Amino acid sequence: MSTVRTEDFTRSDGPSREELVARAVALQPLLREQAAKNEARRRLTDEVSTALIEAGLFRLLTPRRLGGYETGLRTVLEVTEALGEADGSTSWLISVGSVASWVSGLASAQAQDDVFGTDPDARIAGGSAPAAARRVEGGLRVSGRWAYSSGAHNATWASMGALIMDEEGGVVDAVLCFAPASEVTLEDTWHTVGMRGTGSNTWVAEDVFVPGHRIISMGAMAEGAWPVPTDEAMYRLPFVPLATVPLVGPLLGIGRAALALVIETAPTRGMHHTFFTKQSDSVGVQIQIAEAALKLKTARLHAYGIADDLDAAAARGEDSDYSARAEIRAQLGYAAQQVLEAITILVNVHGAGSFAEASRMQQYWRDANTAARHAGLNAVIGYEVLGKALLGIEERISPAI
Structure with a gap:
């Protein structure tokens, strides 16, 4: 796993990774305020949608020649993780929207003009x-x-x-x-x-x-045989990993929010049927919080390691072979499961009150368990794909590798 931070594909004439992440963080108060309304309406409020557009967050994986920011996967992960801390649904839309923009940039020049010609914030x-x-x-x-x-x-x-x-x-x-x-x-x-x-x-x-x-x-695109329209480094990224890595960003943000909530409330929250007046005094609670934090860190290390490796390989003009993509597929499913396991531990610590409608924890639990069931994050399929690759078994069980 890479430990080297790449600089994506950004140039000096566009916003830096730090600036884009700062924009996402600046939106957190609004997203928290609007989260309940998003849920009730089953769509983003106009306030949130407008704020995302004004922050330019739909442009992350849009080519610069079309008005986008042409970032790499590292930036997408950092931005969506920050958004996910405040609202998983909002973060998810930036994740999948970024992938859709990337894919549309593979189309003909005429198609790109159709989509982005008058609207670089096309959704x-x-x-x-x-x-x-x-x-x-x-x-x-x-x-x-x-x-x-x-x-x-x-x-x-x-x-x-x-x-x-x-x-x-x-x-x-x-x-x-x-x-x-x-x-x-x-x-x-x-x-x-x-x-x-x-x-x-x-x-x-x-x-x-x-x-x-x-x-x-789609067949040619998945196999890397679709002709790349330009020499932009972002289009050297392999399609399936490119489409799957951003899905982990919202999960990382939701997990971080759940951990922060438990840490924040443990010093003032009691423990029924025990002599503890506050959770933070319990060694059992201390151990569980540590375990959850490490699971979240494990998930983050996998996701960011993959993003850094893919960004660096694309910048060098290198391709990812099947065995590398098989490992990525398994890692991403594993990372999603680590987040779910961490949230389960945190819900256990927080207690039955986690499921009160007024509790933020119940939304974290619901959103994470829904997002992690995306087909691209199916851990068992990923493990089988990787196991077959490691054993030299040529049978393929999924076209999405």
Whole structure:
């Protein structure tokens, strides 16, 4: 694991990592204030959405030539961890929104102008689950549904996975299409107990035309065979790790917030059915807090080590081979599990009061347990992928490596 801090891909004419993280920290009071409203509405409030745009946080992985900041994964992690301390849902939308901006930057120059030409703060939401597409002159006609489209309420563009079929019904290619949000409809399907503020509802398209210049081959992109449009270092990052690493940032922030809450309240919180008048006097509590803190640090070391290694390799123009990507897949799932284990310990220390509706702890618990179930963070799948790679077993169980 790398211990060397990289400087991402930022240049002197853009905001530094420190400045971007400072912007995220400055938003924390607003996010805490609005978190309950985000939950109740099951989407971000207009106040939060506007504040994120004004802070430029949707530009993290947008190329500088399109008005973005062209940062690396280290910056994305630091920013989303800071946001996650205040509100997991808000942090999640910056994470997945950054990835969507990166992906759209792989499209043709014409597509990039469509998306970012007049709006460098373009917000893209969607899903990669394949829907039906048929070739027509100049592009595709797409119909389907894309669940878990995080941030769709505030999105300006929709991304949609599709399968191109031949005349015999065989699959020619799996692609990602981009269409203005105004050309699709949004179905209210996001009724969950955690990460409610992400508004991850379902896009619905009925025979939407997508011109050929707004289509990317997902298979070629996942294999690193899609032609990189420019020489920007950020596009040397491998797609699947690039898309998965940012998912850990919100979890790290939520875990940090849970730890801070327990440390803050332990000196004044009693322990029922014991002779302790405050939790902080209990050796058992002291040990559990230490264990939770170390689990969170373990998760952070894995995530940041991966980000630093990938940023450094991209800056040098080096590729990540399958075995390296297999290890990254397993590490990220492991890191997510470490956060969940830490939060479980902290809930045990905080006690039954954790589940009062007025308690911040219950939201941390719900949000973390929801976010960590993202398919990209499935730890058991990651462990199997890595185990097969270590044993030289060629069988592949996932295309997302």
